[in-house]
Amino acid sequence: MELDAIAEPELERIAKLGGADLVVGVLYPQRAEETNGTGNAVLPMIREALAELPKVARTVVVCNNGAVPITTDDESLPVVSCSFAPPGPTESPQQRVFSAYRTVLKTGGQIGARGCAFIVSPSQSATHHWISRLLQPVLELGFDLVAPRYTRHKMEGLLNRSILAPLHRALYGQQLHNPMGPDFGLSGKLAQRVLVQAPRSNPLASMASAAASGAFQICETHLGARIQESTDWTNLSSLLAEVLGPVFLEIEKQASLWQSLRGSRPLPAFGSSGPLSEDGQTVDTRPMIESFHLGAQNLSDVWGLFLPPTTLLELRKLSRLPADQFRMPDELWVRIVYDFALGHRLRTVNRDHLLRSITPLYLGWIASYALEMAAAGPLEVESGLERLSRAYETNKAYLVSRWRWPDRFNP
Amino acid sequence: MWEQVRQALSHSMIRMLSQLASLLPGIIALVAALLVAALFAWALAIILRRSLAGIDFDRRVVQAGFPAEWSPSKSPTLLVTRAVAWTVMLVGFLVGISAFDLDLTSQLVARLFNYLPNVLAAVVVLIAGGLIARFLARSVLIGAVNLNLQYARLLSIGVKWLVTVLAVTIAIEHLGIGGGIIRLAFGILFGGIVLALALAVGLGSKELVSRSLDREANKASTQNVQEPIGHL
Numbered sequence: 001m002e003l004d005a006i007a008e009p010e011l012e013r014i015a016k017l018g019g020a021d022l023v024v025g026v027l028y029p030q031r032a033e034e035t036n037g038t039g040n041a042v043l044p045m046i047r048e049a050l051a052e053l054p055k056v057a058r059t060v061v062v063c064n065n066g067a068v069p070i071t072t073d074d075e076s077l078p079v080v081s082c083s084f085a086p087p088g089p090t091e092s093p094q095q096r097v098f099s100a101y102r103t104v105l106k107t108g109g110q111i112g113a114r115g116c117a118f119i120v121s122p123s124q125s126a127t128h129h130w131i132s133r134l135l136q137p138v139l140e141l142g143f144d145l146v147a148p149r150y151t152r153h154k155m156e157g158l159l160n161r162s163i164l165a166p167l168h169r170a171l172y173g174q175q176l177h178n179p180m181g182p183d184f185g186l187s188g189k190l191a192q193r194v195l196v197q198a199p200r201s202n203p204l205a206s207m208a209s210a211a212a213s214g215a216f217q218i219c220e221t222h223l224g225a226r227i228q229e230s231t232d233w234t235n236l237s238s239l240l241a242e243v244l245g246p247v248f249l250e251i252e253k254q255a256s257l258w259q260s261l262r263g264s265r266p267l268p269a270f271g272s273s274g275p276l277s278e279d280g281q282t283v284d285t286r287p288m289i290e291s292f293h294l295g296a297q298n299l300s301d302v303w304g305l306f307l308p309p310t311t312l313l314e315l316r317k318l319s320r321l322p323a324d325q326f327r328m329p330d331e332l333w334v335r336i337v338y339d340f341a342l343g344h345r346l347r348t349v350n351r352d353h354l355l356r357s358i359t360p361l362y363l364g365w366i367a368s369y370a371l372e373m374a375a376a377g378p379l380e381v382e383s384g385l386e387r388l389s390r391a392y393e394t395n396k397a398y399l400v401s402r403w404r405w406p407d408r409f410n411p
Numbered sequence: 412m413w414e415q416v417r418q419a420l421s422h423s424m425i426r427m428l429s430q431l432a433s434l435l436p437g438i439i440a441l442v443a444a445l446l447v448a449a450l451f452a453w454a455l456a457i458i459l460r461r462s463l464a465g466i467d468f469d470r471r472v473v474q475a476g477f478p479a480e481w482s483p484s485k486s487p488t489l490l491v492t493r494a495v496a497w498t499v500m501l502v503g504f505l506v507g508i509s510a511f512d513l514d515l516t517s518q519l520v521a522r523l524f525n526y527l528p529n530v531l532a533a534v535v536v537l538i539a540g541g542l543i544a545r546f547l548a549r550s551v552l553i554g555a556v557n558l559n560l561q562y563a564r565l566l567s568i569g570v571k572w573l574v575t576v577l578a579v580t581i582a583i584e585h586l587g588i589g590g591g592i593i594r595l596a597f598g599i600l601f602g603g604i605v606l607a608l609a610l611a612v613g614l615g616s617k618e619l620v621s622r623s624l625d626r627e628a629n630k631a632s633t634q635n636v637q638e639p640i641g642h643l
Binding site for chain 1 (some may be wrong): 546549550552553554556557559561563564567
């Protein structure tokens with residue numbers, strides 16, 4: 001969705017304003033019961049958030065309100081109403097959200113906003129505090145990127161915990177817990193940079209790396225628990241391809257930057273993590289291990305095109321282990337991720353095939369993690385994830401070496 | 412009478428030997444032309460391979476989107492050098508053939524050039540068919556594994572052979588070999604496969620297929636129950 005998707009009267013209202021301090025994008029799809037005719041559940045939430053931000057004069061809101069237009073007589077809170085049609089046959093809901101991000105960024109650019117906030121998490125978890133917490137560091141402390149920190153159970157955010165966060169930490173040297181948000185606060189300067197740097201690609205994958213590549217101030221803010229959308233297991237490979245594809249492209253773009261960086265540092269964080277409800281649910285790892293075995297039986301030819309022989313051997317050994325002893329070593333998983341990133345860059349196999357073929361390996365990692373953390377408390381989980389992040393950092397030399405000399409013999 | 416037979420045999424022997432002797436220079440010329448062409452092809456291949464390695468041809472071609480795995484030994488350079496070398500060998504063969512008889516050569520060349528578009532079209536169809544077969548086979552394999560289908564490999568091989576057989580049939584049709592028989596054979600084969608599948612689903616393996624589909628559906632629903640897991 002681009003700016004031309006915004007209705008003409010709304011564009012005129014933006015032009016009349018002559019500028020605004022903030023753009024708030026509420027991008028989760030709202031249900032009919034949340035949009036009640038002329039009003040909307042979003043507007044009171046934003047008014048409450050703005051009450052906590054005294055220096056803000058004017059705000060534009062971009063809403064994903066479906067077919068119901070939002071109207072308000074309050075000139076201090078103009079609302080740009082966008083309709084998000086249901087995804088077409090070739091477009092996934094994920095891709096619709098990516099283009100919605102671009103709409104908010106472009107709106108911010110057009111009105112010269114000082115800051116943008118993106119609320120993508122469902123309304124059951126997002127509150128007005130989220131908006132103010134994401135914007136306060138931008139407006140009052142001069143930060144350019146405010147990334148979210150969520151209170152999570154041990155089996156939540158696993159793609160983020162297994163790949164996105166430790167990969168970002170190892171490559172860019174910043175201990176960011178959620179580099180792909182999805183809820184963010186951005187300064188106008190960084191929003192412009194993201195638009196210039198990634199005019200067509202996925203802005204969500206570019207935000208943290210764009211901030212890391214420039215002299216931008218980054219911080220995190222605790223937002224509390226985030227309610228998860230239910231996982232569509234039959235489309236897990238599509239989700240992985242949609243998320244990892246842009247991340248690997250970004251790694252390729254920023255290669256000159258991350259190759260020279262070593263180590264990592266924690267980032268300033270605001271707020272405190274809220275209490276976590278009891279995490280009593282157990283996970284049945286059997287189907288995941290079966291998926292891993294099926295992948296190891298059938299996909300070794302495909303993996304062999306970009307994974308080195310030692311990794312394939314390790315995977316074969318792993319597939320022979322009994323289910324209760326199934327453990328994927330951190331180093332093996334890290335090297336797999338690095339080799340997938342390298343294979344994506346070298347195009348040794350069709351990129352979509354490469355990205356989708358990671359699914360059984362990812363399920364294998366989840367099974368291993370679930371078995372290892374079955375009886376673990378929050379501290380043990382944190383220390384396990386810290387160990388994984390360190391493995392990413394330690395093995396960065398492997399990635400750098402293979403990135404620079406991909407043809408060199410690699411047993 | 413025996414003398415006449417002996418004379419007739421002797422004359423036929425002399426005639427045959429003289430005809431063979433008249434062919435000998437042509438055969439020697441053909442062998443020489445082939446040897447020279449082989450030497451030239453070998454030298455040209457070495458020069459070409461070094462030049463292409465110098466400009467990092469393999470990497471550039473792969474970066475341009477040509478998958479390296481589709482070339483012999485995963486090297487587009489090897490593909491180009493082999494193609495050039497075999498073209499030189501073909502030219503050498505034509506030069507050698509022309510040493511036999513000018514009329515025969517001109518007729519041969521004319522027929523060859525008339526037939527060449529068909530050969531080229533068949534080669535293009537075969538290459539495209541091979542690429543499509545491999546791409547589809549891999550797509551099906553990865554998709555089926557991700558859907559937890561135990562017969563993923565079988566599905567993938569089935570798709571690969573189906574596309575390959577289709578490509579070969581089209582190529583043979585272009586070459587004008589077999590005519591209606593190929594079409595008929597392909598129709599019977601393809602129709603047979605489709606009919607077998609239809610029967611498997613509809614009649615003979617109804618229960619097996621339904622059990623298999625049930626198992627897959629149960630797997631998906633079992634996994635859907637695992638709601639504590641979130642990815643992003």
